[in-house]
Structures are given as structure tokens and as C-alpha cells.
Amino acid sequence: MNRERYDINEIKELQKSINLMDPVDLAEIFEILSPYEIAIRIKLLNKDLLADTFALLSRSKKVDIIKTLSRESIMELIKELDEDELVDTLQELPANMVGKLMNHFIEEGRRPIINELLGYPDESVGSIMSVNFMSAKISRSIKEILDKVVNSDLDANKLEQIWITDNSLKLKGFVYLADLLRNIEQNIESILHPINKTVSAYDDQEIVAKLAFRYDLSEIPVVDSENRLIGTVPAEWAIDVMVDEYNEDISNIHGITDIEDDSYMEVSNLKIAKNRITWLIICLITATMTGFIIKRYESTLATSVVLAAYIPMLMDSGGNAGSQASTTVIRALYIGEVDYHTILKVMLKELKIGFYVGIALVFINILRIFFMDSVSTQVMLTVSITLLITVMISKVIGGMLPLIADKFKIDPTVMAGPIITTIVDTVALLIYFEVASKLINL
Amino acid sequence: MNRERYDINEIKELQKSINLMDPVDLAEIFEILSPYEIAIRIKLLNKDLLADTFALLSRSKKVDIIKTLSRESIMELIKELDEDELVDTLQELPANMVGKLMNHFIEEGRRPIINELLGYPDESVGSIMSVNFMSAKISRSIKEILDKVVNSDLDANKLEQIWITDNSLKLKGFVYLADLLRNIEQNIESILHPINKTVSAYDDQEIVAKLAFRYDLSEIPVVDSENRLIGTVPAEWAIDVMVDEYNEDISNIHGITDIEDDSYMEVSNLKIAKNRITWLIICLITATMTGFIIKRYESTLATSVVLAAYIPMLMDSGGNAGSQASTTVIRALYIGEVDYHTILKVMLKELKIGFYVGIALVFINILRIFFMDSVSTQVMLTVSITLLITVMISKVIGGMLPLIADKFKIDPTVMAGPIITTIVDTVALLIYFEVASKLINL
Numbered sequence: 001m002n003r004e005r006y007d008i009n010e011i012k013e014l015q016k017s018i019n020l021m022d023p024v025d026l027a028e029i030f031e032i033l034s035p036y037e038i039a040i041r042i043k044l045l046n047k048d049l050l051a052d053t054f055a056l057l058s059r060s061k062k063v064d065i066i067k068t069l070s071r072e073s074i075m076e077l078i079k080e081l082d083e084d085e086l087v088d089t090l091q092e093l094p095a096n097m098v099g100k101l102m103n104h105f106i107e108e109g110r111r112p113i114i115n116e117l118l119g120y121p122d123e124s125v126g127s128i129m130s131v132n133f134m135s136a137k138i139s140r141s142i143k144e145i146l147d148k149v150v151n152s153d154l155d156a157n158k159l160e161q162i163w164i165t166d167n168s169l170k171l172k173g174f175v176y177l178a179d180l181l182r183n184i185e186q187n188i189e190s191i192l193h194p195i196n197k198t199v200s201a202y203d204d205q206e207i208v209a210k211l212a213f214r215y216d217l218s219e220i221p222v223v224d225s226e227n228r229l230i231g232t233v234p235a236e237w238a239i240d241v242m243v244d245e246y247n248e249d250i251s252n253i254h255g256i257t258d259i260e261d262d263s264y265m266e267v268s269n270l271k272i273a274k275n276r277i278t279w280l281i282i283c284l285i286t287a288t289m290t291g292f293i294i295k296r297y298e299s300t301l302a303t304s305v306v307l308a309a310y311i312p313m314l315m316d317s318g319g320n321a322g323s324q325a326s327t328t329v330i331r332a333l334y335i336g337e338v339d340y341h342t343i344l345k346v347m348l349k350e351l352k353i354g355f356y357v358g359i360a361l362v363f364i365n366i367l368r369i370f371f372m373d374s375v376s377t378q379v380m381l382t383v384s385i386t387l388l389i390t391v392m393i394s395k396v397i398g399g400m401l402p403l404i405a406d407k408f409k410i411d412p413t414v415m416a417g418p419i420i421t422t423i424v425d426t427v428a429l430l431i432y433f434e435v436a437s438k439l440i441n442l
Numbered sequence: 443m444n445r446e447r448y449d450i451n452e453i454k455e456l457q458k459s460i461n462l463m464d465p466v467d468l469a470e471i472f473e474i475l476s477p478y479e480i481a482i483r484i485k486l487l488n489k490d491l492l493a494d495t496f497a498l499l500s501r502s503k504k505v506d507i508i509k510t511l512s513r514e515s516i517m518e519l520i521k522e523l524d525e526d527e528l529v530d531t532l533q534e535l536p537a538n539m540v541g542k543l544m545n546h547f548i549e550e551g552r553r554p555i556i557n558e559l560l561g562y563p564d565e566s567v568g569s570i571m572s573v574n575f576m577s578a579k580i581s582r583s584i585k586e587i588l589d590k591v592v593n594s595d596l597d598a599n600k601l602e603q604i605w606i607t608d609n610s611l612k613l614k615g616f617v618y619l620a621d622l623l624r625n626i627e628q629n630i631e632s633i634l635h636p637i638n639k640t641v642s643a644y645d646d647q648e649i650v651a652k653l654a655f656r657y658d659l660s661e662i663p664v665v666d667s668e669n670r671l672i673g674t675v676p677a678e679w680a681i682d683v684m685v686d687e688y689n690e691d692i693s694n695i696h697g698i699t700d701i702e703d704d705s706y707m708e709v710s711n712l713k714i715a716k717n718r719i720t721w722l723i724i725c726l727i728t729a730t731m732t733g734f735i736i737k738r739y740e741s742t743l744a745t746s747v748v749l750a751a752y753i754p755m756l757m758d759s760g761g762n763a764g765s766q767a768s769t770t771v772i773r774a775l776y777i778g779e780v781d782y783h784t785i786l787k788v789m790l791k792e793l794k795i796g797f798y799v800g801i802a803l804v805f806i807n808i809l810r811i812f813f814m815d816s817v818s819t820q821v822m823l824t825v826s827i828t829l830l831i832t833v834m835i836s837k838v839i840g841g842m843l844p845l846i847a848d849k850f851k852i853d854p855t856v857m858a859g860p861i862i863t864t865i866v867d868t869v870a871l872l873i874y875f876e877v878a879s880k881l882i883n884l
Contacts (some may be wrong), residue, residue: 020636024657149620156618156633159603176598177619178591190596194462213685215466215679218599218660236658236677239684242657246688263782264774269791273798276766280833283762284803287755288814295815301750305743308750309736312867313729315754319863320725324718327692332706342707349711355699356715361726372588372730373737381552391722421761425754 004039015044025057039068048155051080059092064096071105078105082155083131086110087117116259125208126201128241129222129231135163138172138188142180145188149177153380163220163229164192171195174219198223201230205241212238254412256280286422290429297433304440306375307432310383314432318394318424323349325398326420330412333402341405346399354395358388382436389435390428397423411438448482457486465491469498471805479512490597493522501534507540512580513547520547524597525573528552529559561695567650568643570683577605580614580630584622587630591619603661605671606634611636612669616661640665643672647683654680696854728864732757732871741873746882748817749874752825756874759829760836760866767792767840770860772854775844780848788841796837800830824878831877832870839865 018026018041030038042050054077066074090098106114113131120126132154136145149159161174179191198221199207208220212235222231301307329346332338338346362384369380398420402412460468460483472480484492496519508516520528532540548556555573562568576597578587591601603616621633640663641649650662654677664673743749771788774780780788806825811822840862844854
């Protein structure tokens with residue numbers, strides 16, 4: 001793929017083909033091209049496509065490219081970058097480079113907004129919003145607004161919705177460009193879509209994703225404390241947020257800390273091991289509980305060693321039953337159907353579900369023992385009773401924990417993973433041996 | 443909230459306030475209002491807002507409302523519904539109602555497209571796409587296209603992008619409405635955004651979500667086999683698909699079948715129990731394996747009952763280590779970083795990660811045993827060796843299974859849940875007792 005030289009016809013071909021490409025694909029190719037090949041493409045790409053591609057590159061490629069570009073090219077590139085792209089880039093670059101860019105390359109007029117955007121916390125709405133939008137006062141005529149659109153140098157995709165404010169600049173709603181064209185003699189109010197869903201720049205970015213999901217919004221407005229528009233988040237960015245949150249949830253459930261966009265194959269094994277070890281250690285330590293319980297009942301177990309054969313089955317059934325409950329409750333929590341106030345209702349509901357599920361499992365388990373194992377009636381009874389109680393209690397705990405976590409501002413998905421398994425294991429064993437010592441060692 | 447009567451001023455107030463609401467919120471309120479209150483609101487709502495609200499109602503509310511509406515009102519309502527909303531509605535209604543609507547209420551001109559949309563499989567792109575879009579041949583002048591926009595009766599949000607085809611109607615790209623306005627004297631080509639990402643109506647809807655995510659597209663074009671545009675999917679709908687897929691993944695991981703949008707609190711406990719029981723039964727049956735193994739080594743266990751105390755810890759460590767690996771690999775699989783061809787690389791990588799993690803766990807476990815338990819060196823050695831091997835093998839199995847599942851077109855997330863636990867449990871126990879019988883019962 002990496003070549004040494006091109007003749008003039010090849011250059012023309014290359015220019016045509018790369019300018020038809022998507023910046024996402026271009027950025028991927030840039031990552032593996034030689035510096036020479038990249039330099040050629042930088043010369044051949046349209047300015048705005050180059051800027052979009054640059055914004056998507058990895059941190060190290062960005063640094064490489066800035067180092068090779070001339071002063072003029074850097075200025076041009078920066079001019080083409082949207083504010084949000086510029087801020088993302090600055091956040092990645094080494095401090096000395098950032099200082100240089102801020103002081104010498106970024107137009108003075110843009111510096112205040114860049115500084116403001118740099119100030120928003122990680123994962124906040126402010127850190128992902130776009131500040132390129134068009135707004136107009138409601139007192140303007142449709143013709144005036146159309147003139148403003150025609151003379152605007154915003155990207156065309158930022159001009160689909162024009163935001164409408166009252167005369168003190170408070171956000172009232174938006175109008176579609178197409179409606180302006182089709183109602184040129186009307187007043188704004190007749191085509192205004194009122195807005196009552198806004199977010200603050202300091203809100204968690206997850207809120208944008210939830211809003212976009214619930215109301216199928218294509219642009220979510222970001223306002224300040226005075227309800228003045230300061231930015232927007234398009235729905236397609238909300239998808240990125242959803243995917244991040246999704247990865248975070250999945251990772252919480254499986255106890256992997258430090259979720260990044262890092263490539264799995266490229267990250268060192270030692271680093272992955274480090275990310276995974278914390279949870280495994282926590283589980284190992286908490287497993288001390290189950291060990292204690294088994295040792296405490298060693299004499300019970302010694303008289304009836306066969307009891308050990310059912311420990312894995314009981315623990316797994318309890319663990320699975322509990323995670324099922326917590327998964328469902330987390331989902332209901334996410335869409336706002338349940339919360340800490342309904343915890344008793346949820347627990348009661350899960351208790352009943354646990355009863356149905358438990359009875360079915362006990363029935364199947366008795367059949368299984370009858371046909372495949374040969375154990376005493378006492379053992380069978382012990383296993384059956386424990387299974388029923390364990391499943392019921394696991395469901396209740398699984399339903400309860402996410403709500404408690406949420407109440408204390410802990411991410412409830414953390415509860416769906418190893419924690420619930422450990423708790424349920426402990427409970428299952430306690431019940432098992434208590435029932436066994438009553439029924440078997442009379 | 444439900445009232446008996448309104449005076450004229452209250453009616454005016456109500457009309458004003460409900461017409462400022464979002465259809466999502468309105469639909470939610472409709473679900474709990476009395477038939478009288480709903481009837482009033484149906485009369486007061488703007489036609490298009492009423493249609494949007496209706497499209498979001500539950501199946502039973504839709505049936506109720508259609509039953510109470512006059513012939514004329516039904517016709518008006520149906521006229522306002524977009525094709526995709528109409529199709530969704532028809533899919534929910536009872537067959538006799540569908541027949542009646544199709545034959546007597548839907549305008550004849552719309553029937554062919556409705557029938558076509560009804561034919562797309564569940565979860566396909568065709569089943570979620572919108573057929574309301576504007577396209578124009580590339581030979582048209584910008585002025586002609588603008589005239590078309592001005593005279594169009596499409597919703598304004600469908601006119602933000604105008605799709606451009608060649609003269610044989612094959613999709614070439616799109617232009618933004620704002621660019622048409624700003625370049626009225628130019629030709630189309632100068633403002634055309636070429637398109638090379640399209641989907642087929644028969645593709646799985648997940649593909650749309652992935653495209654929207656990867657390329658940050660705000661509209662994804664759907665084409666037929668001749669590359670002619672037949673529909674579009676906006677990014678905000680792609681979010682809904684993501685959430686569906688997310689729920690499906692989470693449910694697979696936790697073994698809950700039959701994932702629907704049903705409300706958790708409203709669905710009967712018995713139905714929830716039914717959805718959850720299948721996986722629990724599968725796990726119960728497969729747990730027969732672990733039971734068998736323990737029974738087979740009953741004599742080993744009888745000579746050293748304390749061995750039982752470490753079974754839960756070993757099983758949990760193996761299970762957690764395995765799910766961590768499968769979660770990471772599923773994510774890498776999702777973004778296309780690994781696939782079945784790289785399975786050996788993945789296995790080797792996980793083996794190494796497992797080694798690091800395992801060594802760390804063994805070290806901590808020895809400390810734990812040393813300070814808290816008092817067991818023989820043989821038992822400690824047995825536990826340590828088993829822990830290391832189990833973690834390593836679990837990582838390898840966890841990394842391998844999703845890739846194998848994907849190869850056989852099984853959803854890999856199915857592998858991240860109970861299946862891996864069962865396999866890993868079995869492996870852990872086999873290793874444990876084999877090592878124990880070698881080291882302890884010499």
C-alpha cells in the first residue's frame with residue numbers, strides 16, 4: 001500500500017478517489033500509511049475533508065502531522081476544524097503543543113469559546129456539544145432569517161434547524177429551513193416548533209442520549225442557566241454516547257475497570273490483565289465467606305459427602321436467578337419505571353416470580369435426581385428446599401441491589417455483576433447447610 | 443386527573459397547553475386518561491400532532507380509539523400517519539380491523555407501498571425505514587429542485603437532505619437544502635455529497651445502527667438491488683435500534699428470553715417467570731456435569747473434606763475470568779477487530795493474560811490462606827495450582843467461544859452468559875480433583 005512515487009496521472013486518479021471517501025475511512029487508512037503517502041494525501045484533499053479526517057486521527061498521528069505541516073497549513077487546518085473538533089484535539093495533544101497552537105495559530109476571535117469548551121468536565125454535555133448553530137430572534141421576518149441563512153458560512157448540516165429565541169435571547173423553539181421556504185409570507189410563530197427539552201452543558205452526556213432516545217430528537221439544544229442556547233448535540237453523536245455507556249455497563253457487569261476505546265489486539269497483555277485483576281481479587285477475597293461457611297459445616301459435610309455434589313448447581317442457579325432479576329430491574333430503572341421508592345413493590349414482585357421459577361426448578365431437579373442420581377430422600381429434600389428458597393431470595397436481592405445502588409448514586413450495573421454472585425453464593429450455602437443439619441443429622 | 447366536564451375557558455386553556463406538548467409525553471398521558479378525556483383531546487389536538495401521538499400508543503389504546511372515532515376522523519387520522527407509522531399500527535391491530543382499514547380507509551394510492559412495507563421481515567431495515575423523502579435527478583437545475591421543495595407536502599424534517607440520482611434513478615448522493623439556497627446559480631455537482639454507504643431493506647436493522655455509529659450519519663439511505671433509493675432511516679431511529687440490540691445483548695448474557703418493550707411492573711409475574719425459566723433449566727441440567735464430577739471424586743473429598751471449602755472460590759474465579767475475556771472479545775468482534783480467522787491469536791493472547799492474572803490471584807490467595815485458614819501444604823498447593831490453570835483455561839475458553847458462535851451465525855453474546863459459566867465450572871472441578879488426587883491421596 002505504501003509507495004515511493006506517483007506520476008502525474010496517478011496523482012490525478014488518487015485525488016479524485018480520496019476526495020470521494022468518507023473521513024472515517026480516510027482516517028483509518030492514514031493510520032497505516034507512510035509519512036510520504038500521508039503528506040501526498042494532505043496536499044490532495046479538499047480542506048474541509050482534510051480537517052474532518054484529521055479530527056478522527058489518533059493522538060500520535062495528529063502530533064506527527066502537526067510537526068510536519070508548514071505554519072500556513074496548520075493555520076488553514078485549524079480554521080477548518082469546528083470548535084468541538086478543535087477542543088477534542090487540544091485535549092489530546094501534549095501541553096507545549098497546545099500552548100503554541102492557542103497563542104499563535106488559533107484566531108484570536110475563537111480563543112474565548114475554545115477556552116470555555118476546554119473547561120467543561122469529562123463526559124459532560126459541554127464536552128461533546130457543537131457551538132456551530134444558527135439562531136434568530138422571533139421578531140425577525142422569515143425573509144430576514146432566510147437572508148441570514150444564505151449569507152451564513154456555517155456547514156450546511158448546521159442549517160437544517162434554525163433556533164428561535166425571544167428578544168432577551170431565551171430559547172423558544174426551532175423552525176425547519178424547509179418550512180421557512182414554504183411559508184415565506186407567514187410569521188415565524190406559525191411554523192415554530194416549541195422546545196421544552198433542553199440540557200445543561202454541565203449535565204452528564206448520558207442525559208443527551210436518553211433524551212434523543214425518548215423523544216427521537218435529531219438535535220438536542222444545550223442552554224445556560226438563563227435558558228439561552230449555547231450549543232447543540234446532534235442525534236448521531238448521541239449514538240456514540242450510547243455506545244460508550246453500553247460498553248461501560250457491560251464492563252461493569254463483568255468487572256472490567258478502565259474502559260477505553262483502546263484496541264483489544266494492540267493493548268499489551270499486561271495492561272489488560274491489570275484492568276481485569278481488581279474485580280477478580282475482590283471476588284477472591286469475598287469468596288472467603290463461602291469458604292468459611294463450608295468449613296463451619298465440615299462435620300455435616302463429612303457425614304454426607306454427597307451434599308458437596310449439589311453445591312455448584314445451587315450456587316449457579318442462585319447466581320443466574322439473581323442476575324436475571326437485576327438485569328430486568330436495571331432496564332426498568334433506566335427508563336424510569338421503577339426507583340428506590342418502589343423498592344418494596346419490586347421485592348414483592350421478584351419474590352413471587354422467584355416462587356414460580358423456583359417451584360418449576362425443584363420439580364425438574366427432583367426428576368433429574370430420580371432418574372440420574374441415587375441419593376437418600378433426606379438429601380433430595382434438602383436440595384429441593386434449598387433450591388426453592390435460594391432462587392426466591394436471589395430474585396429479591398437481585399431486584400433490590402440496583403435500586404439501592406441508584407439511591408446512593410452508584411452505577412446500578414456494578415451490582416449486576418460479581419457482587420450479586422458473591423452475596424447469593426453466601427446465602428445459598430448458609431441455607432443449604434442449615435437445612436441439611438436439620439434434616440440429615442437429626 | 444380524569445375529569446367529568448370542562449367549561450369553555452378551560453377547553454381553550456387545555457387546547458393551548460396540549461398542542462405545545464411532545465407526542466411522546468402526550469401518548470404517555472393518553473394511556474392513563476379516561477375515554478372521555480381522550481375524546482376531548484382528540485378533538486382539540488392539531489391533526490399532525492394527533493397522528494404522531496396515536497402512532498406511539500399501545501396496541502389496546504389504538505384499538506379503543508379507532509372503535510370510538512367516526513368514519514371521517516379515521517380517514518383523517520390515517521391520512522396524517524406516515525407510511526412507516528401506518529405499517530407499525532397495522533402490524534399491531536387485530537386482523538379484521540386491518541382488513542377493514544386496508545379496504546375502506548387507506549387511500550388507494552398508498553396501498554401498494556403499505557403492502558410492500560408489510561412484507562419486510564421483522565427487525566429488517568425495511569421494517570423500520572421511512573419512505574417519505576425527496577429525490578431529484580442530477581440533470582435538474584438547483585432552481586428546479588428548490589421549486590420542488592417549496593411545493594412539497596412532505597414534513598419539513600424530511601426535506602433537510604435532498605437525495606440526488608442519476609438519470610436512471612440510481613442513487614448518487616445528497617445535497618443539503620441550505621447549500622441549494624446558497625449556491626442557486628451553481629450546478630448540483632458542486633454541492634453534491636457522494637454516498638457510498640447504503641443498506642438494503644432486507645439487511646438486519648443492526649447494520650443501520652452500526653453505520654450510523656461508525657460514520658456519524660444523520661440519514662442512512664436504503665436502496666434496492668439496482669441501487670435505487672427506496673427509503674431512509676434517520677439517526678435518531680438508529681438509536682432506538684441500538685437500545686433494542688443492547689437490551690438483547692444484556693438479556694442474552696443473563697439468559698432471559700423473549701425481550702420485548704413490555705413494562706416490567708405491568709407484565710404478569712407468571713409471564714416474566716416463563717421468560718426466565720428456560721435458561722435456568724438449561725443451567726440446572728448442565729450442572730449435572732459438575733455433580734457427576736464431585737460424586738466421582740467422593741472418596742478424595744471424603745479423605746479431605748476441607749477441599750470442598752475452595753470449590754466456590756475456584757468456580758467463581760474461573761467464571762468471572764471467562765466472562766471478562768468473552769466480554770472484551772465480543773466488543774472487539776463487534777467493531778470488526780477480531781473474527782474467526784484470528785481465533786488462535788486471541789487464544790494465545792488470553793492465555794498470556796490469564797497467566798498474569800492467575801499468578802497474581804495465586805499470590806493473594808496464598809496470603810489469604812496463610813493468614814486466615816489453617817490447611818495442609820498439600821491443600822494449599824492443590825488450590826494454587828488449580829486456580830492458576832483454571833483462570834488461564836477460562837480466559838482461553840472465554841475468548842474462543844464468541845468467535846466460534848459468530849462463525850456459526852449464533853449471537854456471540856449468548857456465549858458470554860450461563861454457557862461459559864457451566865463449561866468453566868466443569869473444567870475447574872476436573873482440574874481440582876485431578877490435582878488433589880495426585881497431591882493428597884498419593
